[in-house]
Amino acid sequence: MIxxxxxxxxxxxxxxxxxxxxxxxxxxxxxxxGLDAATHHHLSGKIRDHFTRFLADHPKATVGFYWPIQNEIDVRPVIEAHIASGGGAALPVVPGKDQPMVFHAWTPDTEMVPGFARIPEPTGTELVAVDILLAPLVGFDGQGYRLGYGGGFFDRTLAACEPKPLVIGIGFEATRLKDILPHQYDVPVDVLITDQGMTKIA
Structure with a gap:
């Protein structure tokens, strides 16, 4: 796909x-x-398979993931299997505009409420630290720099995290760019997972 x-x-x-x-x-x-449903399902399945294999090496990790919007890859089936096998998961909560996200524990039984930009957020669960953080990719380059939605939430969050989690960029291979011309404050991901496989960023 070009x-x-x-x-x-x-x-x-x-x-x-x-x-x-x-x-x-x-x-x-x-x-x-504009991706047709069959293509989206096929590519997303490949990405979920690669992500599942990645998590096999991190069985007890707490994974900060994202609630899928705007035709993003839905990783919830992988996250649910990770929880069932003894791992943990958390979803971001946005305290306010221009503030870093915080993460609250999530399971399939967690109550959800509309949060920032009406994106569902967990309610009634504890604040947790995440070992692995998933960053959805609108676009990306081979150096691990991501093009997100432009709000800067992930970069602010990573700057505030101590210790810093392992950051995994998740997206479609077709959205790979030669260079996204990153800003000086952009933070590259540690690992890229697309329908073509997994790449560790040196």
């Missing part, structure tokens, strides 16, 4: 860089939204 994306700016000043990232983000989200 995507028709805007060309990177020749003059890579901050404004040109931001405008390009905004245009690429819009194009990638449009592509993902």
């Amino acid at each position: 995507l028709d994306l805007p060309a990177a700016p020749v003059n890579c000043d901050a404004n040109s860089q931001s405008e390009w990232r905004h245009a690429v983000r819009r194009a990638l989200l449009g592509w993902r939204a």
